[in-house]
Amino acid sequence: MRNLILSGGIAHDYAATSPILAEILSEIGIASEIREEFDLVESGALSDFDLLTLNCVRWTCVRNPDFRDRWGFELSEKARVGILDYLAQGKGLLALHCATICFDDWPEYRNILGAWWKWDHSGHGPYRDHVMHIQDSTHPITKGLEDFTVMDELYTNPVIVDRVDPLMTADWEEKTHPMLWVRAYGNARICYCAPGHGVETFENSTLQKILQRSALWVTRKL
Numbered sequence: 001m002r003n004l005i006l007s008g009g010i011a012h013d014y015a016a017t018s019p020i021l022a023e024i025l026s027e028i029g030i031a032s033e034i035r036e037e038f039d040l041v042e043s044g045a046l047s048d049f050d051l052l053t054l055n056c057v058r059w060t061c062v063r064n065p066d067f068r069d070r071w072g073f074e075l076s077e078k079a080r081v082g083i084l085d086y087l088a089q090g091k092g093l094l095a096l097h098c099a100t101i102c103f104d105d106w107p108e109y110r111n112i113l114g115a116w117w118k119w120d121h122s123g124h125g126p127y128r129d130h131v132m133h134i135q136d137s138t139h140p141i142t143k144g145l146e147d148f149t150v151m152d153e154l155y156t157n158p159v160i161v162d163r164v165d166p167l168m169t170a171d172w173e174e175k176t177h178p179m180l181w182v183r184a185y186g187n188a189r190i191c192y193c194a195p196g197h198g199v200e201t202f203e204n205s206t207l208q209k210i211l212q213r214s215a216l217w218v219t220r221k222l
Contacts, residue, residue, distance in 0.1 A: 001030045001050040001219060008036035009057030009098065010071045013198060018055050020202040021096075021211065025053075028212045042078035046086035050219050055196065057098035060105050063119045075103045087112065090187035092218025094211075097196030100158050113192055114183045115158035125154035125172045127197055132179055132206075133169045140222045141182065141191070141213040142167045150207055151200040155179075168210075170194075180210065182217065189218040 003025060007018040014036075022032035030051060033040075046052060058075070061068040087093065093112070100117040103109040110116040129149050134142050154170055156177040166178035179194040191214040195201050202208070216222035 001221075002048065003030045003032040003051040003053055003215070004040060004046065004049045005032050005034045005053045006036075006038070006041070006056050006058070007034050009059075009073075010067060012057060012098065014055060016199050017196070017202050020199065021053070021055055024202065024208050024211055025215055028216060030215055038076070038079050041082040042076055044082055044085065046082050046091075047089065049086075049091070051092050051094060051215055052083070052086060053215070054093070054095045054099040054102060055097070056102065058102045062104070075106050075109075080106055080108070083112075084108075087185055087188035090189075092215070092220070093185075093188060093190045094214055094218055095190070095192045097153075097155065097194060099192060100155065100194075110159075110161050112185050112190060114162045114164050114181065114190070115160045115178075115192070117155075118157075118159045121159060122155070122157045124156060127151070127153040130154045130170050130172075132195070133171070133176075134167070135169050136165070136167045139167050139182070141180070141210060141217050145206060145209070148204070148206040150195055150204045151198070152195045153197040155194040180214075182214075189220065191218050 007014045018034045058073040061072040133147050134145050156172050164181045166181045168180035169176050170179050182191045
């Protein structure tokens with residue numbers, strides 16, 4: 001199977017984590033191509049891939065003008081069409097960590113993920129050890145797994161636009177937050193996994209298993 005990892009962005013070491021992610025997925029027979037540019041998405045070449053993975057933070061930076069000149073990103077109309085055409089083929093999307101912030105100028109993207117990061121509402125806990133609680137031990141992605149601790153920046157308070165049944169949660173500031181969920185978008189399968197900040201996160205063996213199973217589930221191999 002072929003996977004396109006869209007990588008890059010501010011405040012995260014994507015140059016290190018995307019290759020680690022690619023290696024994790026290679027162990028289950030998925031060959032990944034890492035790109036920071038969106039030329040393959042805009043050209044319609046996504047049809048050549050079985051999996052699209054978002055390990056990036058690509059957003060307009062409207063709320064952060066100090067970052068805008070270097071990091072501001074607007075998703076082109078061609079890229080939007082490319083992603084929608086890809087999903088219409090029933091192919092899979094694996095979205096990690098900052099994916100809820102991405103493409104904030106494209107409202108339909110919120111419907112794809114089922115939730116989004118809203119400034120002054122969403123937030124994150126510090127980059128340290130956090131306990132992940134398995135909520136559904138019957139789903140193929142989390143079957144047989146137990147609660148585990150992972151070093152991560154805890155993403156919290158996503159704005160839910162559709163029903164989200166979390167497979168995994170974490171507690172922060174006396175609230176329980178969804179950390180992993182799956183959903184359908186038309187014929188496509190979508191999985192969002194909130195952990196994914198740094199190298200230490202991707203080195204966690206339980207999270208590696210979740211990422212592998214998530215990739216197989218969205219591609220209908222699990």
